[in-house]
Amino acid sequence: MRLGVFTAMMVEGRVFDDSGRKLPPDEYLQKIAKTGYQGVAWGVGGGYALTPDLAERGADELGRQSRELGLTTVSVASDARAHDREAVRRMLEISARLKAPSLRVGLRSYDPGVPYREQVQRSADDFAMALNLAGPYKIRLLLEIHFGFLLPSASLAERFLARFDSAAAGVILDPANMVVEGYEPWEIVVETLSGYLDHVHVKNIQWAWTKLDWMEHPTRRAHWQWQFAALERGLVDWSRVIRALLAAGYDGWLLLEDFSTRPLQEKLRQGGRTLSRILGGSAAGTEPAKKSPASMRKGRIGRDKL
Numbered sequence: 001m002r003l004g005v006f007t008a009m010m011v012e013g014r015v016f017d018d019s020g021r022k023l024p025p026d027e028y029l030q031k032i033a034k035t036g037y038q039g040v041a042w043g044v045g046g047g048y049a050l051t052p053d054l055a056e057r058g059a060d061e062l063g064r065q066s067r068e069l070g071l072t073t074v075s076v077a078s079d080a081r082a083h084d085r086e087a088v089r090r091m092l093e094i095s096a097r098l099k100a101p102s103l104r105v106g107l108r109s110y111d112p113g114v115p116y117r118e119q120v121q122r123s124a125d126d127f128a129m130a131l132n133l134a135g136p137y138k139i140r141l142l143l144e145i146h147f148g149f150l151l152p153s154a155s156l157a158e159r160f161l162a163r164f165d166s167a168a169a170g171v172i173l174d175p176a177n178m179v180v181e182g183y184e185p186w187e188i189v190v191e192t193l194s195g196y197l198d199h200v201h202v203k204n205i206q207w208a209w210t211k212l213d214w215m216e217h218p219t220r221r222a223h224w225q226w227q228f229a230a231l232e233r234g235l236v237d238w239s240r241v242i243r244a245l246l247a248a249g250y251d252g253w254l255l256l257e258d259f260s261t262r263p264l265q266e267k268l269r270q271g272g273r274t275l276s277r278i279l280g281g282s283a284a285g286t287e288p289a290k291k292s293p294a295s296m297r298k299g300r301i302g303r304d305k306l
């Protein structure tokens with residue numbers, strides 16, 4: 001497997017150097033490469049540091065800088081919804097300029113007042129339209145397993161994606177999201193996603209006691225609330241997740257997305273060391289990574305390996 005960084009970690013207020021200065025994208029790329037990671041996935045949207053306007057102005061330069069630093073552009077993750085034709089088209093243009101092979105789009109938000117099957121069918125129609133737009137670009141469209149949305153589990157994601165060709169449509173596995181909602185045993189998750197799995201987001205989450213008295217606050221959510229955690233301290237057992245991926249023949253990307261409160265350089269360094277230790281070799285966090293052999297470029301799990 002290869003290690004990269006998802007720039008969602010660049011969200012406003014989260015990425016600063018040791019002196020407290022906000023890092024521009026080019027310096028962020030330098031830190032990623034210097035720490036030994038091999039790839040970068042760009043978060044583009046209103047909720048990210050790289051807005052669509054900034055991405056359109058700087059896509060060619062960011063792509064060039066990434067290549068010069070030896071970083072592969074793994075994907076683009078947007079906040080565009082599949083039903084928004086113009087937003088999807090805009091993100092496809094940006095992805096093409098960044099030379100990204102895939103683009104994450106979202107589905108409509110879950111509405112508890114509408115039958116679930118109706119929502120799924122409507123979203124499937126939306127996604128089919130988006131796939132038609134992506135066809136000429138030869139960019140794979142991805143959905144992310146995420147709490148609060150229509151597809152919070154691997155089973156639901158696979159059931160949805162089974163309508164579509166896995167060469168054109170894929171999924172991002174985010175085990176930490178499934179700690180909040182949608183958990184299934186990791187071995188079952190990997191097997192269920194099969195050929196649709198494109199890459200994996202690496203972060204961790206823990207549940208914290210809110211210390212509310214349930215009897216005094218009967219309308220509160222309960223005593224617990226999730227919060228981001230350091231990679232080695234949350235509820236996701238990354239050793240087990242990676243063992244499941246290896247057993248299935250996955251040789252694609254693990255993308256760090258650490259939202260814990262530690263300084264950026266520490267997160268990059270410690271995340272790389274933790275993942276390298278689990279993988280049993282030297283990778284990010286210690287020294288610049290070596291070129292990957294051609295056999296490692298395929299990032300999906302073939303159904304014949306399961």
